[in-house]
Amino acid sequence: MLITVKLYAGLRQFGPQTQAGEGFQRAVPDGCSVDQLLELLGVPGNAPLVAMVNQTVVFLQHELAEGDVVCLFPPVAGG
Amino acid sequence: MTDLSSRLLALSEVKTVGRDEAVRVISLANVVTLASETGLNRREVEREAVRGHILPSRYLRSLGTVGWEGQLALLQSTVGVVGVGGLGGWVLMGLARMGVGRLILIDGDVFEESNLNRQALCREVDIGRPKVDRAAGWVQEVNPAVEVVTYRCQVDEAGMVELFHGSHVLVDALDALPARLELQRAARRLGLPLVHAAIAGYVGQVMTILPEDEGLLGLYGGGQVPEHGIEAVWGNPAATPMMTASWQVQEVVKLLTGRGELLRHRMLFMDAEWGTVDILQVP
Numbered sequence: 012m013l014i015t016v017k018l019y020a021g022l023r024q025f026g027p028q029t030q031a032g033e034g035f036q037r038a039v040p041d042g043c044s045v046d047q048l049l050e051l052l053g054v055p056g057n058a059p060l061v062a063m064v065n066q067t068v069v070f071l072q073h074e075l076a077e078g079d080v081v082c083l084f085p086p087v088a089g090g
Numbered sequence: 091m092t093d094l095s096s097r098l099l100a101l102s103e104v105k106t107v108g109r110d111e112a113v114r115v116i117s118l119a120n121v122v123t124l125a126s127e128t129g130l131n132r133r134e135v136e137r138e139a140v141r142g143h144i145l146p147s148r149y150l151r152s153l154g155t156v157g158w159e160g161q162l163a164l165l166q167s168t169v170g171v172v173g174v175g176g177l178g179g180w181v182l183m184g185l186a187r188m189g190v191g192r193l194i195l196i197d198g199d200v201f202e203e204s205n206l207n208r209q210a211l212c213r214e215v216d217i218g219r220p221k222v223d224r225a226a227g228w229v230q231e232v233n234p235a236v237e238v239v240t241y242r243c244q245v246d247e248a249g250m251v252e253l254f255h256g257s258h259v260l261v262d263a264l265d266a267l268p269a270r271l272e273l274q275r276a277a278r279r280l281g282l283p284l285v286h287a288a289i290a291g292y293v294g295q296v297m298t299i300l301p302e303d304e305g306l307l308g309l310y311g312g313g314q315v316p317e318h319g320i321e322a323v324w325g326n327p328a329a330t331p332m333m334t335a336s337w338q339v340q341e342v343v344k345l346l347t348g349r350g351e352l353l354r355h356r357m358l359f360m361d362a363e364w365g366t367v368d369i370l371q372v373p
Contacts, residue, residue, distance in 0.1 A: 019368070020293045020361050021320060059320065061309060066371035068309055082370060084359060086310065087288040087295050089321030090177045090265035090331075 012041055012077040016048070019084035022060060025052040039075065046071040048081065059086050094128055094138055102144045108154065114144045121146055121235075132235035133191050137165045148233070149189055160347035161189060165235075167346045168192040170254040171261040172245070172273055174221040175199070176331035177287055177338065178263030179210035184339030185236075186229045190346070192237040193229065194254060197221045198244040208328045250276035259345050261338060262286040267315045274299060274306050285341045287334045291324025292363035294334030297372060298341045298352045304373035309357075330362060 017034035018026045029035050039048055045062045049071070054060070062069050063082040075081065101120040107113050116124075116139055124135045136146050140162045145153060149161055156164065169190050171178050174197035182193055200220050205212040211224050222240035229238050241253055250273055254260055260277050262284055264270050270286065277284040278301045286306060287296045299305030337358060344350040357370045 017368075019359060020291070020363075021324070023364070059316065063370065063372075068373065084370070085290070085293070086267065086316070086319035087290040087293055087321065088265065088267040088270065088317075088319035089289045089326050090173045090175050090263050090287075 012043075012075075013038055014043075014048075014075055014078065015080045016052070017080065017082045018052075019082065020087075021085055022054065022058070022083050025054050034080065043075050044071065045069060045073050045075065045081065048075065049083075054083075060084065061086055094124065094130070094135070095142055097124055097127065098135075098139050098142060098144050102139075105150075107150065113150070113153065115147045115150060116144050117147050131237075133165060133237060136189070136235050137162065137191075140165060146189075146235075152188060156188075156343065156347050156349070160343075160349065163346050163348070164189045164343070165191045167259070168194060168257045169259050169261060169342055169346075170194040170196070170250075170257040171263055172196045172250065172269075173263035173265060174211070174225045175205065175263065175265060176208050176289065176326055177335045178261070179212070179221075179225070180332055180335035181261055181263055181338050181342075182225055183210055183228065183232070184336065185342060186233045188339070188343055189233065190236060190342070192239070194239045194241075194257060195222050195225050196241045196243065196245055196250070196253060197225075198242055208326055208331050210332075247272040247276045247279075251279050254280060254282070257282060259342050260284045261342060262288075263335070263338070265321075266317050267310060267319065268317060270306055271310065271315065277301060283345050285338050285345070287338045288319065288321075289326055289330045289334050290319055290321030291327070292330060293320070293324075293359070293361050294330050294337075295357055295359045296334060296337040296341065296353055297357040298345065298354045300354060303355065308373035333360065333362065 015034045016037050102114045102116040105115050125132050201212045201216045220242045222242050226238040284299045357372045360367045
């Protein structure tokens with residue numbers, strides 16, 4: 012199935028070179044979870060991040076569906 | 091007050107601004123004179139002036155965006171800021187310049203040398219001095235009409251609820267995730283809007299959280315969260331806090347003046363390295 016992935020800030024390095032701010036399409040196996048997507052992208056397992064699917068914050072075990080838009084961004088806490 | 095009203099009229103003059111709009115203004119010197127004459131403080135004189143559509147000259151360039159009602163609302167407002175570091179310094183400077191009447195500032199830290207690269211209030215001479223003291227001094231130099239209440243301490247949720255009582259808006263300029271969640275809970279208990287921002291490297295995020303919104307608790311979960319985010323690796327260069335804090339100032343002004351559309355349920359996420367600004371829909 013095809014999903015759209017948008018990577019932000021330091022996580023951009025784990026996707027293809029796209030225009031800044033644009034997402035990319037990615038084929039993943041049916042039933043793929045966010046966790047498995049991260050593995051497919053080569054994001055280290057311990058990388059701190061927040062995952063949103065179709066504008067809802069999800070746990071990494073969340074199962075993806077065809078056409079989902081996945082946003083991955085790092086937690087930011089500095090002041 | 092009749093006496094003050096007539097004195098305000100006598101000491102003000104009509105100026106033409108913008109496209110032939112006539113505005114009655116009063117100079118800084120005359121506001122000071124009237125405060126001295128009446129025994130009122132500068133804020134009270136400014137409020138009375140604005141009520142009578144006499145604008146202290148210092149706010150002339152704000153009038154086109156905030157209007158008379160907006161300027162009066164700002165002068166009558168209290169804003170609580172937690173954190174007087176990279177974000178908080180710029181935030182309080184912006185709010186003081188806009189004429190927010192009262193600022194409650196909480197920060198337990200003293201300035202360190204590593205603050206000099208980005209913290210607006212930090213000068214070499216300030217190293218080792220409490221941040222809130224320097225903040226109060228700066229406001230006194232730039233806009234003494236603004237009342238500043240400072241607390242040099244670390245506070246938990248209960249402490250914030252107590253110290254921010256009477257505020258209209260709270261600002262999150264903290265530097266650790268658990269404390270930010272405590273602040274959101276405190277804002278909820280007080281029924282107050284909270285303007286959140288956080289920075290790391292070239293990245294900044296901003297959102298306005300109303301008491302009923304999930305906000306940070308929705309984003310990071312209400313349980314155990316790490317103390318720090320990616321800033322622990324990327325650090326904090328000079329430009330990011332300026333850019334991010336500016337958005338916070340604007341959100342506070344919008345909340346207080348009732349203008350524009352808030353960054354509510356929408357988190358502005360900027361990455362200055364790549365020149366992108368995204369709006370992430372959040373719960």
